[in-house]
Amino acid sequence: MKKFNILIVGGGSTWTPGLLKSLCVRKDSFPIGKLTMVDVNEERQAVIGEFAKILFREEYSELEFEYTTDKQAAYAQKLDFVFVQMRTGGYGMREQDEKIPLQHGVIGQETCGPGGFAYGLRSIKDMAQLVTDVREHNPKAWILNYTNPAAIVADALQQLFPEDKRILNICDQPENLLRSYGRLLERDPRSFDPVYFGLNHFGWFTHLYDESGNDLLPQLRDMILDGGFRPVDYEQRDQSWLDTYAMVEQTVRDFPDYLPNTYLQYYLYPDKVLKKLDPSHTRANEVMEGREKRVFEACHEVVDKGTTVGASVVHNDAHGEFILIVAESIAYNKGDNFIVIIKNEGIISNLPDDAMVEVAASLTANGPRPYAVGEIPVFYKGLIEGQYAYERLTVEAYIENSYQKALQALTLNRTVVSAQKAREVLDALIEANGDFWPELK
Numbered sequence: 001m002k003k004f005n006i007l008i009v010g011g012g013s014t015w016t017p018g019l020l021k022s023l024c025v026r027k028d029s030f031p032i033g034k035l036t037m038v039d040v041n042e043e044r045q046a047v048i049g050e051f052a053k054i055l056f057r058e059e060y061s062e063l064e065f066e067y068t069t070d071k072q073a074a075y076a077q078k079l080d081f082v083f084v085q086m087r088t089g090g091y092g093m094r095e096q097d098e099k100i101p102l103q104h105g106v107i108g109q110e111t112c113g114p115g116g117f118a119y120g121l122r123s124i125k126d127m128a129q130l131v132t133d134v135r136e137h138n139p140k141a142w143i144l145n146y147t148n149p150a151a152i153v154a155d156a157l158q159q160l161f162p163e164d165k166r167i168l169n170i171c172d173q174p175e176n177l178l179r180s181y182g183r184l185l186e187r188d189p190r191s192f193d194p195v196y197f198g199l200n201h202f203g204w205f206t207h208l209y210d211e212s213g214n215d216l217l218p219q220l221r222d223m224i225l226d227g228g229f230r231p232v233d234y235e236q237r238d239q240s241w242l243d244t245y246a247m248v249e250q251t252v253r254d255f256p257d258y259l260p261n262t263y264l265q266y267y268l269y270p271d272k273v274l275k276k277l278d279p280s281h282t283r284a285n286e287v288m289e290g291r292e293k294r295v296f297e298a299c300h301e302v303v304d305k306g307t308t309v310g311a312s313v314v315h316n317d318a319h320g321e322f323i324l325i326v327a328e329s330i331a332y333n334k335g336d337n338f339i340v341i342i343k344n345e346g347i348i349s350n351l352p353d354d355a356m357v358e359v360a361a362s363l364t365a366n367g368p369r370p371y372a373v374g375e376i377p378v379f380y381k382g383l384i385e386g387q388y389a390y391e392r393l394t395v396e397a398y399i400e401n402s403y404q405k406a407l408q409a410l411t412l413n414r415t416v417v418s419a420q421k422a423r424e425v426l427d428a429l430i431e432a433n434g435d436f437w438p439e440l441k
């Protein structure tokens, strides 16, 4: 059986241990010959890398493994898959993304609103460089990308590398929602045949068919309206995330046709959500005090003890597993059904062909084969067209170094609206981001 060579870019990510555990769990169905991890932060990479050595010694002894900060050496190897999960500027810049808009009375969030705009301008630069570097040595390797904001990264890479058909941007939120529906309905989430449409972090489930073709969405909607909605992993979730999932009930009560992605709360109820956000202590602080602290302490503990037995960090979560089952479907031409981010080209017939939409597709060795969605109702088309224009103007502001397009983008965003607010926040973000961004003139 072929063994695949994988490169993880952003090996110092807090999500890496879960991904490495999933590699061990799935080694029979998706065998890896060589795994390399690369990161720009030597300290972060070493902590996770030394943990990985012990994990693989105990659970994957046949695996050839190395970690490095030498990107050129990492990219020059023969690679089958590149898993990308970088955070340009780290959590420190995420904190700025979230706090600066809040200082101006606007939603501050990692991937949505002005925070996502700022993060997007940082990510595009490093992601474009990554594609260029990978393609120099591995023209056929599949680049599976988690790096956020996935909507803006996906649109930028489509603009910058339109002929590259082996880049796939993915998000674990629809997968997490399917697993949450599975827990509510007491069914295997992989048995669902979902119909989903939207942009990344801006979409809806319209149908949830079971193996007999029955649509379970109406039953699910009634359950949500009767008792609220909790994620599959609610026991592990921080309160801010539980608050987010709690908003699903109000959204479904207001717009019962479809089941929303949780990120829609920022766009449909910006005033209500804004009141819950603390400008002095945001999600970035929670993650630095929570997940990041837990993961790195647990990895240090594993290295100190010399074993992963009993370790808290190593669990097989949706995030770690999802990218692997996506890769498996491509590697073995399985055609399994996943919700992924791809060029519209008529999938949603009344949206622009060049929009990067998030829809269900069959993943084959030749990439996604999407399921047609057809025409979407005016309400959803209106919302998505505005968000699409915001995302496209953000990418054009990057490519053209255009302050005016950046201002237009933020003015169009439903969390900002006011052109005066957009200018205030944009100028503050320009100052905070410095050389992370291209100069906007």
Ligand SMILES: NC(=O)c1ccc[n+]([C@@H]2O[C@H](COP(=O)([O-])OP(=O)(O)OC[C@H]3O[C@@H](n4cnc5c(N)ncnc54)[C@H](O)[C@@H]3O)[C@@H](O)[C@H]2O)c1
Residues within 6 Å of the ligand: 009, 010, 011, 012, 013, 014, 015, 016, 038, 039, 040, 041, 044, 045, 085, 086, 087, 088, 089, 090, 091, 126, 145, 146, 147, 148, 149, 150, 170, 171, 172, 173, 319
């Ligand atoms: N698509 C999704 O649904 C999804 C889900 C979870 C996380 N994410 C994204 O995955 C990324 C990692 O998330 P995290 O919370 O673990 O972040 P993290 O900050 O813990 O890890 C990111 C790592 O990337 C490294 N890095 C930064 N720039 C790099 C570069 N140019 N090359 C290589 N490495 C680089 C950092 O040093 C850091 O170790 C983020 O972009 C996050 O938004 C996406």
Ligand SMILES: O=P(O)(O)OC[C@H]1O[C@H](O[C@H]2[C@H](O)[C@@H](O)[C@@H](O)O[C@@H]2CO)[C@H](O)[C@@H](O)[C@@H]1O
Residues within 6 Å of the ligand: 110, 111, 148, 171, 172, 173, 174, 175, 176, 283, 287, 317, 318, 319
């Ligand atoms: O605030 P964070 O850093 O905890 O999470 C931000 C990310 O949130 C989503 O990913 C969720 C995922 O949906 C869920 O299944 C589980 O794995 O937790 C993840 C992290 O909370 C979102 O899809 C990502 O794009 C965000 O980066």
Ligand SMILES: [Mn+2]
Residues within 6 Å of the ligand: 150, 170, 171, 172, 173, 201
């Ligand atoms: Mn996501």
